[in-house]
Amino acid sequence: MRKLVAANWKMNGLKAGGVMLARDLAKRVATGKLSSELVICPPATLLIAVAEALKGSSIALGGQDCHADEKGAHTGDISAVMLKDAGCRYVILGHSERRIGHHESDADVRAKVLAARKAGLAAILCVGESEAERQAGKTLDVVSRQLADSLPPGLAGMDAANLSIAYEPVWAIGSGRTPTPAEVTEIHAGIRRALGSQLREVRILYGGSVKPQNARELMTAPEVNGALVGGASLALDDFWAIARACG
């Protein structure tokens, strides 16, 4: 399975720096031998400029969120159709910073997954437990519930081409802490079981404080099919090192 390495720039980057980072990454991809697929998810203001910078490159473009509706009176929101129109192939959905910071429920996330599918985007659906849930031993329960409730009932219409899962423990994001590779393998195996045979080829990424220093051990752990990278995706050398660690 070809790994997917996604750069989640979050709310970071202005035009000049973002375009330069995307261009420099595209140059490295063109000359370096990389078997993984890369996707850059810049803030919405940079989508068009980064799309332009990535022209001719194999690096894909992704959004960080979308609205469930195609268009309408939703000030400040962006639809999946708009992301597609801007050149996106992917969209991150259900990130914990949206679930917590913007009170998105599983039902909200499910509606977005459906909108993304309809627009022809591939969703990178984020799931993950809080610190308290981990300590209570509820990780797999939480993640399984998020999967069941954030995906369409019966997984209708979902396949490996329009869906990846990102396992992102909330306590690991931006904290410098990560689960052990063995723990990641265990949770990913649980996610794989929950997805069932229909979605056997879906990629399951790990996200949360992936850095050059820990990328190899995390990315070569069984059941890990790539990474969703926040902070370290803002530095060319760091993101490149992570991509290389994936293969």
Ligand code: PGA
């Ligand atoms: P981080 O963020 O790599 O900065 O921990 C990951 C994410 O939130 O996707």
